[in-house]
Amino acid sequence: MSVLGAIGGGLEEAFFMFWETLWALILGFGLSGVVQAFVSRGQMERVLGRPGVRTLGKATFLGMVSSSCSYAAAAMAKSLFQKGANFTAAMVFMIASTNLVIELGIILALLIGWQFTASEFVGGVLMIGLFALVSRFVFPTALVEAARERLRSGDSERSAHVEHLRDVSAPDDHAADRVPFAVRVRTLAGWSDAASYTMADITMLRREMVIGFGVAGFLAVLVPDAVWGHVFITGHGFWTALENAIVGPFIAIISFVCSIGNVPLAAALWKGGISFGGVVAFIFADLITLPLLVIYRKYYGTRMMLRILGSFWLVMSAGGLLVELLFQAVGVVPTTRPTQIAPERFALDYTSVLNVIFLIAFAGLYYLHRNRARFGGGTGYAIDPVCGMQVETSSAPARAVHDGTAYYFCSDGCHDRFGRQPERFAGPKSGGPEGMTEVVTDTTAVALDPVCGMSVKMADAAARRTRDGHDFYFCSAGCAEHFDREPAGRAHGHIAG
Template identity: 60%
Template structure:
């Protein structure tokens, strides 16, 4: 429902403020500098490969493009088509997460007995029930392996299972600490710093979920009761149907702009990151590489390892 969508914005603000206050006190400046040095050493190693004719060598040394002013992009069809391309690229990147999320949510709803969920999520103990639910949400997110927006269908399944309103919010926020991402953090920042990040994120997400639940309860916006199923039993004409129609119309326009990007003069100064599939602005790309005379751009710094070790499979579809 719309209450959950609004709660994500409210809880997000709370979480950002809490992180700004807590992170500098939990992660000392020396640890942050060590992590930054580790990242920079990885970039220097990648650059060292480039000097020997490997991917990363900039053949001409020219700037791949310049950023156009925001006002100019807003007034042009090319700018809107580029924005639409960002949307389609993001959806393409997220399609696996969405599919996995719906599958996991379906299995969790059908295969896990209601009694199991009810035994996990305490009720009837006031503050302590709310605290247990918001603390348990991130733990379930870690075990779920589902990243990004793919955890939303699973959150709906947990809501059916009896988790509290704040527990849903903390669970959705916890897509930042799912197990695959924790392994990536460990690779970049080391075990000690990753454990600190995990503790901070867990605490802040739980606090944000708890605070959001109490704020919404104070103004009577917490949904009453839990549905028996995740999916609707039939099509009904309500605000959800209207919003779905509007969303489909907006998506149709975005897809049309994306398909006609070249006709509108879009695409200049943009490329696709072949590792994650997202669109990247070449003038602001954190990392780039050249292989067989074709330049590639990446959103991740240092350069992704798979490109250096296996450039051939990633070669197809590169932006010249």
């Protein structure tokens, strides 16, 4: 095969993998956006503070309804832990958000079979249980509290124009309780915010998906099955399953690909000969890729990073192995492997029909996203100017003011990149509908929320309205929505002395 032929074959395979899963990607990201728009981040901090089975259950659920991006999950887990959440619960949240999400299950079913979808949910629960057990012995209280203090002291060392938002999400939580889900879900504002979450997640994960599909396409076309036979042993029963489950996470560590991007890679590995449990362990291990290990070291220190790596690797390998043994016992482990992962050409089949239908739906989501200000959306949200993720201003992990404008970030990493090159990121990309950025003239002034009466730091206000030449500041999007419905009866807010 010529060089050009190899490149063309790899790109073609990558494209048809993407085509095979396009409708599912739109569906998964769309559903994720809906859930994120209607579940307040402030609720998470209130319910994850105490250790126990109920707390771990809540952490699992909240992870399932969050963004599937591994980097976003790591940043949110760090923020929750920093603000008082139990460490084990924060890690469980991170595991659930990357392994128990709808879009991952759909893509797995389409590319390599429903058994892998089932394995992710069964194995995810097993892995969470194993981690809850292991964490008792691996993460002593003194080390955990030292890591929490490290995060908090890091905040206090930041310069005056860069602020992390502390203890701001609780008011937003109460406001969300005052606006019932049944009311919010019937508004175009709510759905435009959901559409913006969808677009932001796609923007944030586009690099992962391009790399994942691209690398998988070339692996499927260019790497002979014999090569995989030297990496993963075969034909030795239990020892094969054990070795593959241990090596699977190592492949994930050095692949640099996480989130949805590692699913096409998993398909290529399955085609190449890795065991069922090895594939499952590989997919689980998107939380210990090298870039994320660097982030853990920065957040928690070297000792904690190494313990996170060791405990995650252990429970991920054990989870993959246990799932394979369990599925073998009930006879649902696939007995054949695909000769090809994706079709070789376009065809008028259900995939093409669904792709067309969901592309039309995607156009509708894009329209809602582009016109969110017109529909009343965007209040209380901002777009991270670095990665493009949508964040709640009241619970964003980091914030900076540049040239009088406030910017909000999904993580310290994005904040630090912005700090190094603010002129690069503080352009039109970070703008958008009203409420996406915020002009700040006095970062210390305080106003009273005219709806709930709470004192609100004007620079940190979740929303702002102007009526009859007067500015009103709100602790949350919920209070702003109440004000919009009854402005005349609520216009008594003033600057606090």
